Amino acid sequence: MKSFGNSITKWLAGANGLVLSLYAIVAAFSTYSCMYAFRKPFSAASYEGIDDLWGLSFKSAIVIAQVLGYTLSKFIGIKVVSEMGRNSRGLAILALISVAEIALLGFAIVPVKLKWIFLFLNGIPLGMVWGLVFSFLEGRRFTELMGAGLCASFIFASGFVKSVGKWLLLEGVSDFWMPAAVGGIFALPLLFFVGMLSLVPNPSAEDEELRTRRDPMTGAQRKAFFMQFAWGLTSLIIVYIMLTAFRDFRDNFMAEILAQLGFGEAPEIFTTTEIPVTIGVLVMLAFVMFIRSNMIALTVNHIIIGLGCAAVGASTWLFHQGLIGPIPWIMLTGFGAYMGYIPFNCILFERLIAAFKYPSNAGFLIYLADAFGYLGSVAVLFYKDFFVSDMDWLTFFTYACYALAIIGVVFTIFAIIYFERRKLLLNR
Secondary structure (H helix, E strand, O other): OOHHHHHHHHHHHOOOOOHHHHHHHHHHHHHHHHHHHOHHHHHHOOOOOOEEOEEEEEHHHHHHHHHHHHHHHHHHHHHHHHHHOOHHHHHHHHHHHHHHHHHHHHHHHHHHHHHHHHHHHHHHHHOOOOHHHHHHOOOOHHHHHHHHHHOHHHHHHHHHHHHHHHHHHHHHOOOHHHHHHHHHHHHHHHHHHHHHHOOOOOHHHHHHHOOOOOOOOHHHHHHHHHOHHHHHHHHHHHHHHHHHHHHHHHHHHHHHHHHOOOOOOOOOHHHHHHHHHHHHHHHHHHHHHOOOHHHHHHHHHHHHHHHHHHHHHHHHHHOOOOOOHHHHHHHHHHHHHHHHHHHHOOOHHHHHHHHHOOEOOHHHHHOOOOOOHHHHHHHHHHHHHOOOEEEHHHHHHHHHHHHHHHHHHHHHHHHHHHHHHHHHHHOO
């Protein structure tokens, strides 16, 4: 079996770049989609009739518990993902998801008042999977294309695994056992696709010439990298905090927002408009791979992020002026949010490393941003529930749109200026 795997890796290393990209996209997309089977299915259940926890509905409480675990995972991942060598990544993915499944079994078994603990524990390992999967794709000529394919997984998988969970509920599986059962269904596909991903060859010499060598990073190296670009990275992290909090709030409470807009009885509108818009963003970002200059590509990524933030605010203003209807507004806020959000997850930091030829890895930067991004998302949930609980969902969402537009555009412009000047100074 090992000999067979080595043969596939050798064949892929000599294959056309697009063939390798297609193979890597299938492996990465499928691996991460399987991970969602261990993270999202619980939200397909309603948990009606269960006592509140901490003044929150049971479902809200367990959503927050899992997000807190996921946030902690991002901070842990700054070290774990950036330091892990290639040979350990596949086994690490399987080990992390196995721990998450054990936590789901605990969720099914323990008394109701303790169940939130196990969703918190479920979130801790899963937050590190993205970085480990992306580490197989970074540092290549076609990383943008591969990254776009990987990002498509979190659009497709969330709804798909919830559908599987709903099917199990209709078949008589209880609300509490359903999440673990969905994980069990996806266990063998996960094993297959992680094996497939592990056969992706290392970046070629040409890749390293174009995109810079990618290495594990020690704590001292991570600190040195951050200090080298501190002002620019801080600006980008602020933008990402806004984008993550906005995207999560929009996803989690869109049903309530649509209801206030008069579409409470037509939830399919959200699905049918969201998926085409997001796929359009992914296709647009994939074409950035044709920009050979890493510095120009880095600037283009910044511009895309800034335009995405601006689109959220501009569409909100147009809606309130009566110039567009509610559904085009919802579509445009989604388009803008994903324009800003997706580059951070696959291509922005990839090009930053390549532009400055700094041997490192994108996992460190992705997890540095993600850690604070999810912390911001949790802060927004607590702020809405405990400080402005009387404010309706639509009003809160409107304020969030304008805040994202203003803060996102200002700090993105600052980051563009910073990195352009930094490049000029280093080239002197």
